[in-house]
Amino acid sequence: MSESPSSPAFRPLFAQIHELIVERVMAGEWRHEEPLPSEAEFAKFYNVSQGTVRRAISEMTAQNLVVRFRGKGTFVVRHTKEREHSHFFHLVRNDGAKDLPTSKPLSCRSRRSNKEICQRLDLQAGARVGMLERLRLIRGVPVIFESIVVPEAVFPDFAAAFKENLPNELYPFYETGYGVRVIRAVERLSAVPATARVAEGLNLGQGAPMLEIDRIALAYGDKPVEWRRSLCNTKDYKYLSTLY
Amino acid sequence: MSESPSSPAFRPLFAQIHELIVERVMAGEWRHEEPLPSEAEFAKFYNVSQGTVRRAISEMTAQNLVVRFRGKGTFVVRHTKEREHSHFFHLVRNDGAKDLPTSKPLSCRSRRSNKEICQRLDLQAGARVGMLERLRLIRGVPVIFESIVVPEAVFPDFAAAFKENLPNELYPFYETGYGVRVIRAVERLSAVPATARVAEGLNLGQGAPMLEIDRIALAYGDKPVEWRRSLCNTKDYKYLSTLY
DNA sequence: GAGTGGTCTAGACCACTGT
DNA sequence: CAGTGGTCTAGACCACTCT
Numbered sequence A, B: 001m002s003e004s005p006s007s008p009a010f011r012p013l014f015a016q017i018h019e020l021i022v023e024r025v026m027a028g029e030w031r032h033e034e035p036l037p038s039e040a041e042f043a044k045f046y047n048v049s050q051g052t053v054r055r056a057i058s059e060m061t062a063q064n065l066v067v068r069f070r071g072k073g074t075f076v077v078r079h080t081k082e083r084e085h086s087h088f089f090h091l092v093r094n095d096g097a098k099d100l101p102t103s104k105p106l107s108c109r110s111r112r113s114n115k116e117i118c119q120r121l122d123l124q125a126g127a128r129v130g131m132l133e134r135l136r137l138i139r140g141v142p143v144i145f146e147s148i149v150v151p152e153a154v155f156p157d158f159a160a161a162f163k164e165n166l167p168n169e170l171y172p173f174y175e176t177g178y179g180v181r182v183i184r185a186v187e188r189l190s191a192v193p194a195t196a197r198v199a200e201g202l203n204l205g206q207g208a209p210m211l212e213i214d215r216i217a218l219a220y221g222d223k224p225v226e227w228r229r230s231l232c233n234t235k236d237y238k239y240l241s242t243l244y
Numbered sequence C: 001g002a003g004t005g006g007t008c009t010a011g012a013c014c015a016c017t018g019t
Numbered sequence D: 001c002a003g004t005g006g007t008c009t010a011g012a013c014c015a016c017t018c019t
Helices: A013-026 A039-046 A050-062 A081-088 A115-121 A158-165 A170-178 A196-202 B013-026 B039-046 B050-062 B081-088 B115-121 B158-165 B170-178 B196-201
Strands: A066-069 A073-076 A091-093 A102-112 A128-138 A141-151 A184-193 A209-219 A223-232 A237-243 B066-069 B073-076 B091-093 B102-112 B128-138 B141-151 B184-193 B209-219 B223-232 B237-243
Touching (some): A013 A039, A039 A050, A081 A170, A128 A158, A184 B184, A209 B209, B050 B066, B081 B170, B115 B141, B115 B223, B128 B158, B141 B196, B158 B170
Antiparallel strands (some): A066 A073, A128 A141, A141 A223, A184 B209, A209 A223, A209 B184, A237 B184, B128 B141
């Protein structure tokens, strides 16, 4: 594991260990229920000090890949409703309250991808995708019109599986159903006029200003696994973003 | 500096040291040009090990409060055009390019705060504030209509000083002119129709959908120091947000 | 060469969890 | 009780900067 210290492409030991362990987590070597090896075991395995392993794993906790419990061990993070809500749902009520949305599916089917979908999801021309449209309701009121596209190469038979389970939160569903963990997402926000269809679903006038959230969700290795467009009525809810 | 280890309100040593040093940076004890004391000096001063000081300062680098250079020392972060742009300006061109905006001031004056301003900036009723309106142009094209309110208690004589300097980026101006460092901001985004005045400035039709960014900028201790509303034409530029 | 921060090690003590 | 992660210390070696 040692590396010529002043070699041209030098990387710190802890960064190398970090990368190695992340790869093993990605490969699904440990289930959510079972702990990763302890610091001492990793240290022995990789022939480095316990402090170096500690630093490697600390980076992983910072990246939300694992959680650690004193006395119990280190565990791969699982997508929960709570996590999805706190990390990937940014609409808050004008008074600051965070409400959990519910869902009303409108349609779910399989189709061939067009040029735009291929480009956004990095697919081959004509690859099949699952497509889902739904309304999201907060306190029973429809606030978001959402259309979601996922590659069937990653989620085989998505449409049928969705109809069977009708999950409200998708990321935990991706994880338990397909072993796909969304770890990052890039969103592009803009203001657009409501189309007739969207306006109808959300009880708005046609052409009313809507907040469009265009999101690409990424799994390990920045692999795109979902393209989602959310059209939001921002009268009573705002998109919250904190900058540092 | 030692603390009863199993006391009810136990805080790790490094967190206490962190807090102490942050307070001293806040108080302006070191200028941007001069380095903070070295790890060894801090360790001796607070009577802890160098590793503990290192961890305290590492937290500060993670929070963008200081930067460290091997062989040189640790320095208080200064707001630069680059930093403001990368941390606090989130509009990117549709093709992904990040352009720097220029500014065209429309008005700048002093006024009494109304109820809404007092609430947002946490001010006493009737406190005086500086108010600035400007257009922001990207590649010469007006894209954002911006109105900015700052408390004169924090920025004495703001309107006059602004007119004298006509800064393009405000946060470096706040810092060099008033010693106020913006370290965090909370933004609420929504879609609104363009008013006649805004539509005119941005060459849009009245009622066109606009992205409104409502931002409160915070200094140390989460003290609000600026309220900014930016109305953006998102035809060619989108607001970029990355989620983890 | 002295001083800076960055990495790595080794070992101590602690709090908490399981048995 | 042994085993886990969390904190703290002490010391070594390194790359880099300034003088």
